[in-house]
Amino acid sequence: MKDQFTINLALPPLWLRRLIIILLVLGVFFRLVNLDRKVYWTDETYTSLRLVGYQIRQVSQNIFNGQIIGVDDLQNYQRLDSEKGLRDTIRVLAVEDSQHPPLYYILTRYWVQWWGDSIMVTRSLSALLSLLAFPSIYWLCLELFGTPLVGWISVAIIAVSPLHIVYAQEAREYGWWTVTILLSSASFLSAIRLGTKLSWSLYTLTLTIGLYTFPFTALVAIGHGLYLLVNEGFRLTRTLKAYVLASLAGLVAFAPWLWVSIIGLTNISNSTSWTSESISIISLVKIWVLNLTRAFLDVDFDIANPLTYLILLIVILVGHSIYCLTRTSPQRVWLFLLLLMGLTAGALVLPDLILGGRRSTPPRLLMPTYLGLQIAVSYLFATKISTHSLSNKGQKTWSVIMVILLSLGIVSDLTYSQAKTWWNKYKSNDNLEITEIINNTNNPLIISDNPSIGDALSLSYYLDAKVKLKFMKIPQLPINISGYTDVFVFNPSKELVKIIQEKYKTVPIYNNQLKLLKLADKT
Numbered sequence: 001m002k003d004q005f006t007i008n009l010a011l012p013p014l015w016l017r018r019l020i021i022i023l024l025v026l027g028v029f030f031r032l033v034n035l036d037r038k039v040y041w042t043d044e045t046y047t048s049l050r051l052v053g054y055q056i057r058q059v060s061q062n063i064f065n066g067q068i069i070g071v072d073d074l075q076n077y078q079r080l081d082s083e084k085g086l087r088d089t090i091r092v093l094a095v096e097d098s099q100h101p102p103l104y105y106i107l108t109r110y111w112v113q114w115w116g117d118s119i120m121v122t123r124s125l126s127a128l129l130s131l132l133a134f135p136s137i138y139w140l141c142l143e144l145f146g147t148p149l150v151g152w153i154s155v156a157i158i159a160v161s162p163l164h165i166v167y168a169q170e171a172r173e174y175g176w177w178t179v180t181i182l183l184s185s186a187s188f189l190s191a192i193r194l195g196t197k198l199s200w201s202l203y204t205l206t207l208t209i210g211l212y213t214f215p216f217t218a219l220v221a222i223g224h225g226l227y228l229l230v231n232e233g234f235r236l237t238r239t240l241k242a243y244v245l246a247s248l249a250g251l252v253a254f255a256p257w258l259w260v261s262i263i264g265l266t267n268i269s270n271s272t273s274w275t276s277e278s279i280s281i282i283s284l285v286k287i288w289v290l291n292l293t294r295a296f297l298d299v300d301f302d303i304a305n306p307l308t309y310l311i312l313l314i315v316i317l318v319g320h321s322i323y324c325l326t327r328t329s330p331q332r333v334w335l336f337l338l339l340l341m342g343l344t345a346g347a348l349v350l351p352d353l354i355l356g357g358r359r360s361t362p363p364r365l366l367m368p369t370y371l372g373l374q375i376a377v378s379y380l381f382a383t384k385i386s387t388h389s390l391s392n393k394g395q396k397t398w399s400v401i402m403v404i405l406l407s408l409g410i411v412s413d414l415t416y417s418q419a420k421t422w423w424n425k426y427k428s429n430d431n432l433e434i435t436e437i438i439n440n441t442n443n444p445l446i447i448s449d450n451p452s453i454g455d456a457l458s459l460s461y462y463l464d465a466k467v468k469l470k471f472m473k474i475p476q477l478p479i480n481i482s483g484y485t486d487v488f489v490f491n492p493s494k495e496l497v498k499i500i501q502e503k504y505k506t507v508p509i510y511n512n513q514l515k516l517l518k519l520a521d522k523t
Contacts, residue, residue: 053088
């Protein structure tokens with residue numbers, strides 16, 4: 001069946017139009033400003049490694065051999081060269097990292113090939129692609145609600161949403177995945193409404209693009225199917241048949257990479273071993289609440305920061321938005337959003353609760369959930385300020401609440417834009433300070449037996465050319481360190497520390513931790 005509603009394109013109130021324009025400008029600005037300021041962290045170095053066409057195993061053999069190398073020797077694995085082409089990019093992903101489909105990496109490879117391989121250029125593609133989320137979420141809300149007000153407010157919210165800006169400025173696929181989630185969902189609702197072959201073909205195309213961007217798009221598509229099944233009264237109607245055919249076409253198009261992923265399950269399990277790390281239920285809940293808040297407010301959540309106490313208010317606001325959505329909107333609206341929010345969240349949260357682990361802690365994996373929540377909040381505001389004139393106290397109050405929430409996003413974005421690292425760089429948060437310490441010496445040598453490839457590559461972006469490095473797989477007493485004025489031991493294993501301390505005194509010089517030690521004569 002086709003939806004029996006018409007789309008109304010009436011403009012929002014003048015004051016809201018002006019506010020949205022300002023927020024759009026700010027959203028573009030915050031996505032593009034200081035792109036190279038944040039540390040280029042471990043996962044981003046893997047992006048560069050993949051698009052250049054190198055395998056981790058190959059790099060490990062070349063640099064973890066106990067030989068002294070320079071910073072350029074590491075940077076060679078982050079730069080395009082004539083010896084490796086697009087096939088190498090796809091092959092490396094297929095062999096070592098098939099959980100990440102190739103579309104984003106192919107696009108980024110061409111982007112870097114055209115404009116250069118600097119941090120700013122590599123990240124800029126993600127930032128520019130993320131701007132497509134503005135028209136995409138507007139289209140989705142228009143198809144869902146039939147009127148533009150919710151869409152305009154949703155555009156305003158994601159424009160300054162700290163969570164979206166964080167991932168827009170990362171050389172990873174998650175900002176682009178956000179766009180594909182919105183596009184596939186909007187085209188799905190459009191296909192239901194129009195019922196034409198062209199509209200269902202567009203859905204197949206957007207679904208295929210989403211799958212080749214990130215596999216969790218499958219959960220979004222399953223949600224679409226469940227939504228349609230319920231709305232069609234569990235009958236095999238013409239619309240349901242069209243969805244099945246469109247989805248099967250998308251699955252067939254994705255089949256080559258699906259087969260690659262099945263073959264590479266062992267490598268996927270190795271690269272996702274962190275998901276099974278032990279964590280308490282209380283800690284899980286704290287992280288869930290924190291991540292939820294970051295969709296609207298993202299500052300230093302220290303107890304001394306007064307903004308920290310807004311977390312509870314934001315959680316209450318989101319909860320009230322879901323309540324309002326389910327009580328006042330038609331089933332076709334609330335069911336779609338609950339499935340968008342719930343399927344991905346359930347697929348990650350339930351295994352954590354039942355089996356243990358932390359699958360649900362990275363917000364990047366829960367992007368459909370946060371998008372659904374943000375649209376629900378937008379719907380709440382739209383229902384409270386739906387008339388063109390703020391003629392009563394309730395409308396004025398909710399307008400003020402909305403402006404305050406948007407202002408909190410702007411405050412967060414200002415803070416983020418000036419920072420050199422952020423919570424999403426957790427594996428590499430210390431690298432800028434560590435490299436600054438090392439660079440301030442005359443003739444330094446770094447020794448390590450325990451850095452990840454990504455850690456080593458991240459350091460290489462900030463170390464001076466004078467710095468030399470000696471990486472080894474098996475802890476052994478370093479030789480031939482004469483001639484270096486300062487010898488540092490970076491993130492060593494306990495075995496390496498024990499061996500070194502037989503001959504040298506080790507002095508922690510970074511936050512009194514073992515991540516960076518400096519050698520000194522025992523005498």
